[in-house]
Amino acid sequence: MRVGRGPFGVALGAVAVTVAIAAASLALGGYDPADAAGAMARGSVGSLQVFFSVTLVRAVPLILTGLAVAIAFRAGVWNIGAEGQLYAGAIAAVWVGLNVGGWPAALAVPAVLGAAAIGGALWALLPALMRVRLGVGEVITTILMNFVGLHLASYVVRGPLQEARGVFPQTDGVAEAARLGVMVPGTRLHWGFAVTMVVAVGLSFTLRKTRAGFRIRAVGASPTAARVAGRIDSKRVWTGAFLSSGAIAGLAGGVEITGVTYALYEGLSPGWGYTAIAVALLAGLSPLGVLATGALFGALEGGASAMQREAGVPSTWVGFVQALVILSVIALDRVRRAGAGLKASIGDVPMGEVGTGGDRV
Amino acid sequence: MTAPRVRLSGIVRRFGTVTALDGASLELRAGEVHGVLGENGAGKTTLLNILGGMLTPDAGTVEIDGEPVVMSTPRDAWRHGVGMVHQHFKLVAQLSVLENLSLGMRSAGGGLRLPFERVRRGVADLEDRTGLRLALDARVSALSVGERQRVEIVKALLREPGVLVLDEPTAVLTPDEVDALFHLLAGLAAEGRAVALVAHKLDEVMAVSDRYTVLRSGRTVLTGVRGEVDGSELVAAMVGKAPKREDSSEVAGHGGGDSTDIVARLKAVSVRTDRGWAVRDASLEVRRGEIVGIAGVEGNGQRELALVLAGRLDPDEGRAVLPGGIGFVPQDRTTEGLIADFDMTENVGLALHDRWPTAASADRGAGRWLMPWAEARARAEDVRRRFEVMAPSVRTRAGALSGGNQQRLVVGREFAMATDLLVAENPTRGLDIAATRFVRARLQAPPTPAPGIVLISSDLDEVLALADRIFVMVRGRLVPVPERSRTREAVGALMLSGGA
Numbered sequence: 009m010r011v012g013r014g015p016f017g018v019a020l021g022a023v024a025v026t027v028a029i030a031a032a033s034l035a036l037g038g039y040d041p042a043d044a045a046g047a048m049a050r051g052s053v054g055s056l057q058v059f060f061s062v063t064l065v066r067a068v069p070l071i072l073t074g075l076a077v078a079i080a081f082r083a084g085v086w087n088i089g090a091e092g093q094l095y096a097g098a099i100a101a102v103w104v105g106l107n108v109g110g111w112p113a114a115l116a117v118p119a120v121l122g123a124a125a126i127g128g129a130l131w132a133l134l135p136a137l138m139r140v141r142l143g144v145g146e147v148i149t150t151i152l153m154n155f156v157g158l159h160l161a162s163y164v165v166r167g168p169l170q171e172a173r174g175v176f177p178q179t180d181g182v183a184e185a186a187r188l189g190v191m192v193p194g195t196r197l198h199w200g201f202a203v204t205m206v207v208a209v210g211l212s213f214t215l216r217k218t219r220a221g222f223r224i225r226a227v228g229a230s231p232t233a234a235r236v237a238g239r240i241d242s243k244r245v246w247t248g249a250f251l252s253s254g255a256i257a258g259l260a261g262g263v264e265i266t267g268v269t270y271a272l273y274e275g276l277s278p279g280w281g282y283t284a285i286a287v288a289l290l291a292g293l294s295p296l297g298v299l300a301t302g303a304l305f306g307a308l309e310g311g312a313s314a315m316q317r318e319a320g321v322p323s324t325w326v327g328f329v330q331a332l333v334i335l336s337v338i339a340l341d342r343v344r345r346a347g348a349g350l351k352a353s354i355g356d357v358p359m360g361e362v363g364t365g366g367d368r369v
Numbered sequence: 370m371t372a373p374r375v376r377l378s379g380i381v382r383r384f385g386t387v388t389a390l391d392g393a394s395l396e397l398r399a400g401e402v403h404g405v406l407g408e409n410g411a412g413k414t415t416l417l418n419i420l421g422g423m424l425t426p427d428a429g430t431v432e433i434d435g436e437p438v439v440m441s442t443p444r445d446a447w448r449h450g451v452g453m454v455h456q457h458f459k460l461v462a463q464l465s466v467l468e469n470l471s472l473g474m475r476s477a478g479g480g481l482r483l484p485f486e487r488v489r490r491g492v493a494d495l496e497d498r499t500g501l502r503l504a505l506d507a508r509v510s511a512l513s514v515g516e517r518q519r520v521e522i523v524k525a526l527l528r529e530p531g532v533l534v535l536d537e538p539t540a541v542l543t544p545d546e547v548d549a550l551f552h553l554l555a556g557l558a559a560e561g562r563a564v565a566l567v568a569h570k571l572d573e574v575m576a577v578s579d580r581y582t583v584l585r586s587g588r589t590v591l592t593g594v595r596g597e598v599d600g601s602e603l604v605a606a607m608v609g610k611a612p613k614r615e616d617s618s619e620v621a622g623h624g625g626g627d628s629t630d631i632v633a634r635l636k637a638v639s640v641r642t643d644r645g646w647a648v649r650d651a652s653l654e655v656r657r658g659e660i661v662g663i664a665g666v667e668g669n670g671q672r673e674l675a676l677v678l679a680g681r682l683d684p685d686e687g688r689a690v691l692p693g694g695i696g697f698v699p700q701d702r703t704t705e706g707l708i709a710d711f712d713m714t715e716n717v718g719l720a721l722h723d724r725w726p727t728a729a730s731a732d733r734g735a736g737r738w739l740m741p742w743a744e745a746r747a748r749a750e751d752v753r754r755r756f757e758v759m760a761p762s763v764r765t766r767a768g769a770l771s772g773g774n775q776q777r778l779v780v781g782r783e784f785a786m787a788t789d790l791l792v793a794e795n796p797t798r799g800l801d802i803a804a805t806r807f808v809r810a811r812l813q814a815p816p817t818p819a820p821g822i823v824l825i826s827s828d829l830d831e832v833l834a835l836a837d838r839i840f841v842m843v844r845g846r847l848v849p850v851p852e853r854s855r856t857r858e859a860v861g862a863l864m865l866s867g868g869a
Contacts, residue, residue: 219722222740226719229708236681236697236705237779238719 022290022336023304030329034321044319051314052307060195062313065268067306069094069280071204072260074287074298075211076128076253082215082293083249084228089135089150090257091281092157093128097258099164100127101265102272105182106169116185121203121262128258129251131157136250140243146250154281162274169272178273188267200267204299207256211295224249257281372435374399374563375420375451375532380429382415389415390426391587397532397563402554404578405567408607408801410771411584413567417534420565421453422446433532452530454521454538462510466503470524491527498553511644513668522550526557533557534565539573546666551577571600571802583607604802630657632789632821633678638687640673647673650687651847653840655790655821660812662836663825663847665864670845671794671825672700678823679792694820696787698780700794702772706779709768713753713760713778716767718745720786752781757807773804780808787820794825809835829860 031041052063073090080087101124108116135149162177169179188198215221226234227245234240260280265272287305291297308329315321375397382390390412397403407413418424419431422440430437433449440446446453460469470492471483489505496502503523504516512520522538533554539547554577558564568574574581581598583591583606591598591606633655640648648670655661655678665671676682677689679697699705707716721741749763756777760770767775780796793812797805812822812835825842826832832839839850841863850860 217740217742218738219740220738222715222718222722225715226708226711226722229710230704232704233706233708233719236676236699237707237716239681239723 021340025336025340026329026332029332033328034325037321039319039321044315044321047315047318047321048311050318052311057195058310060192060197062310063303063307064197064201065306066309067303068198068200068204068267069260069264069277070283070287070305071298071302072207072263073257073280073284074291074302075204075207075295076255076257076260077284077288078291078293078295078298079211079215079224079256080249080253081288082228083224083246084231085136085139085246085250085253086145086147087132087135087150087250087253088147088285089132089153089157089281090253090260090284091277091279092150092154093131093254093257094261094264094277094281095157095161096131096254096261097124097128098261098265098272098276099161099169100124100258101262102164102169102179102182105186105265106180107183108186109183111183111185113185116183117188117266120182120186120266121259124258124262124265125255126258128261129255131258132250132254136247136254139250140247161272161276165272165274171271176273179271181270182265186266187270188263196268198267200263203259203263207259208295208299215295220248257284372432373397374434375565376430376432376435377416377420378430378432380416380419380426380431382412382419382424382426389587390419390429392429392589393584393587394589395420395565395582396592397565398580399531399561399563400558401579402558402564402566402577404574404581405565405584406571406574406581406603406607407584408803410773411607412587413584414536415587416584417453417536417565417567420446420451420532421534422451423453447528447530450531452525452528452533454518454525454533454535460509460517460520460524463508465506465508466512466520467505469509469520470505470527474527488527492523495523495526498556513672516668519546530562532563532565536567538566539568547573571603575600575603607802631655632657632692633823634690635677635684636688636690638674638677638684638689640670640677640682641685642673646845648677648684648847649845651845652687653678653847655823657789657821658819659837660822660824660835662832662839663823663842664829664832664839664850664860665825665827665842667827669842671827671842674842674847675699675792675794675823675825678790692789694786694788694790696783696785696791696820698783698791698793698796700798702775702779707767707775710766712766713758713763714742714746714749716778717749717752717782718742720782721745721748748782748785752778752785756781756811773800776800776808777804780811784811787822788818789820791820791822792825793822795827796824797826797828797831829857829864833857833860 031045034041034044051058053059073094076090076093077087101120104123105116105120108119111119131153132150135144135146135153138144138149139146165177165179171178171180188200191197191199191201213221215225223234223238223240223245226238226240227242227249231242234242234245261276264276269276283305287298287301290301290304312321312325312329315325373396375395377393377395380390380393380395381388393412393416395403395405395416405413405417415424419426420440422443422445425439425441431440432438433451438445438449440449440451443453461472464472467485467488468483470488471485474484474488492503492505503519504512509517509520518538522535525533525535535554538550551573554564554566558579566574566578575595579595581591581593581595581603582589583593583603585607591603593603631654633653635651635653638648638651639646651670651674653661663671663674673682675697677684678691679699680689680691680695681697683689703709708719711719718740721744724741746763752758753760753763758770758774758777758781760774767778770778776796780793783791783793791812796812797808800808809831812824824832824835833855839855839860841848841850841860843864848863850863854860854863
């Protein structure tokens with residue numbers, strides 16, 4: 009699975025197809041598509057207040073996990089484990105956040121977010137080692153580690169880190185010093201959004217301008233050429249990308265704790281780590297593209313709540329819409345690549361480039 | 370006169386804005402071997418792919434036995450009795466040779482099981498007739514390029530096609546195997562089949578073909594019968610200008626090798642693979658300014674030896690003492706030398722990502738963490754200009770270049786890296802006459818200070834023409850060829866026997 013550049017045209021096409029199918033299905037279900045669409049728009053981009061407080065706040069964990077998936081996929085590491093890594097980061101963040109009481113915020117926040125990143129990276133370490141040392145495919149190991157992470161969080165909030173009252177399966181709130189302040193006054197948008205922007209821009213810069221980023225792209229594009237022509241040790245690059253991916257996913261958990269919930273509880277993530285795969289693919293694995301697609305999915309989630317409230321459409325419907333988006337992305341990306349492949353070929357066209365025949369035999 | 374077996378006429382085929390075929394024609398008669406000639410990019414492969422059902426023409430007609438047909442898939446082509454051997458392999462690497470050969474073959478009694486027994490019998494029969502040997506139970510992924518090609522040829526022959534199309538079948542075969550293949554092709558033609566053949570080596574095509582078709586820029590510019598057209602006329606038709614016969618005698622060893630400055634040394638090197646010892650006890654010294662030629666049949670350990678010399682593989686035994694400035698032209702440029710999705714600059718970056726910027730470059734500030742993109746761009750421009758890579762700019766994707774231009778890009782990049790040692794594996798394989806001449810000239814006139822060059826080639830003539838010293842690789846052993854045995858016959862015999 010490889011996704012090329014130029015994500016925005018694909019994204020627009022995907023949106024158009026998705027809107028058409030979604031409207032038809034709503035009408036079939038007996039809802040007024042115009043009504044639902046209005047509620048959706050009002051609930052996601054209806055006002056600056058809503059855009060900042062709902063859409064962007066929901067987008068933050070989606071963007072961070074989307075970046076985690078994108079950096080892994082660019083290296084050819086199929087990390088499906090952002091969900092588990094996010095929980096590992098959240099657990100680490102809460103643990104540190106509960107113990108930084110007397111610290112100044114300038115130390116407490118980096119300590120908590122740093123712990124979250126380390127937690128996420130550690131969660132990725134086992135699948136990474138299993139891949140490069142034993143040759144075990146990371147798709148399965150990362151999925152399995154998701155369940156371990158999810159249930160570890162359940163255990164932690166009922167056992168060692170349960171709130172002092174001992175009533176609900178959740179932790180106490182982290183120290184005031186470890187909480188992120190509001191970034192845009194009058195909204196709920198917290199400084200975690202700035203962290204997200206920095207990570208996205210940093211990753212984009214890394215991939216384009218640095219030696220390490222170049223190696224990631226080379227190994228992801230062709231491990232064979234990277235080794236023979238580039239003398240690149242693929243295993244090292246894979247391990248590095250894998251751990252970075254885990255760290256960023258862990259950071260997503262830490263940012264959610266310090267910016268929104270202040271506490272860890274069961275079901276902290278509604279599946280961000282999985283939606284992240286769609287976010288990253290829709291962005292063509294481009295870090296800056298993930299900013300846009302993460303915001304799109306944040307708007308979808310925010311809009312879904314409003315649709316349920318105002319138009320009576322079940323919020324599970326948004327899952328259906330997200331699935332539609334993913335399917336249209338895959339289809340449209342395929343079409344776009346086929347077109348580009350034909351145009352790009354000059355002279356003697358090797359069959360592998362054109363992509364005809366071989367698939368058909 | 371009866372209709373020809375195959376007649377393609379007025380064939381036009383475009384890829385985007387590029388017109389690969391512009392009214393080309395081709396006529397194959399039953400009972401003939403037909404050579405298709407042309408430079409890289411002339412449209413040979415595209416034309417044959419249309420005959421093989423891999424591509425559909427934008428205009429023009431395809432007739433088989435006088436009947437117009439539409440062949441839009443390889444299956445259609447098979448149905449019309451056209452079998453194809455591809456330049457780019459179409460094998461499933463994870464499956465065994467036997468499984469690959471059985472794919473798509475029908476079992477005698479129908480049913481879903483693959484016809485392994487029938488294929489085994491067919492292969493045994495072919496081995497008797499042709500001498501092409503196959504390890505049926507080996508995995509394709511473990512085979513060398515040459516061995517894979519043999520599988521492709523056998524795969525096509527198993528179906529006993531009425532029209533057999535071979536795109537560059539000889540590039541990776543030994544002289545004996547080429548002779549055997551040509552003998553077979555002549556025999557297949559004598560049984561009433563039409564055989565079409567693309568090969569870059571003019572003398573090979575001339576030796577076996579009854580008739581020729583020459584393509585240039587997507588058009589058929591010459592058709593001729595053996596004996597009526599001579600080599601220089603064919604070359605003239607191919608390149609479109611006054612012919613200059615390529616004569617291997619004009620490029621004899623370039624008289625290097627006097628220097629005692631040793632740039633690379635192998636001491637009793639052995640390499641083990643999962644198929645046993647690929648290289649056994651190989652010792653070699655390479656001096657600055659000389660060309661060491663290593664000839665051999667594919668799969669005798671040259672691959673592993675090349676990787677060791679290029680610093681890409683650590684020997685399991687023995688020691689390799691290598692210099693810092695190594696250039697490596699790997700044999701499979703599309704998968705090993707280049708990344709198709711990267712542009713020319715990025716592909717040059719493959720050689721620079723772990724190098725400090727040179728003092729002269731604009732990238733002094735790139736330092737340890739940043740890619741030296743300015744230097745990569747400058748070098749890519751340099752390669753594009755000096756190695757005459759036909760690309761609109763250095764931002765052109767490598768995958769959009771023709772095979773010959775990809776090779777120029779790889780050779781140009783690695784020449785620049787090879788300040789001490791250049792390891793070149795089959796550097797002219799698949800190149801047309803002009804490009805081959807160009808690469809050979811570059812090998813013979815390297816920049817100063819001249820690196821030591823190790824030329825590993827399955828093209829015996831190339832080794833004989835270029836190398837100052839010659840070794841033969843046989844079953845993992847590196848055997849020196851004495852000066853008095855520097856003949857095609859003697860070295861050819863060594864390649865097979867090891868002189869034992």
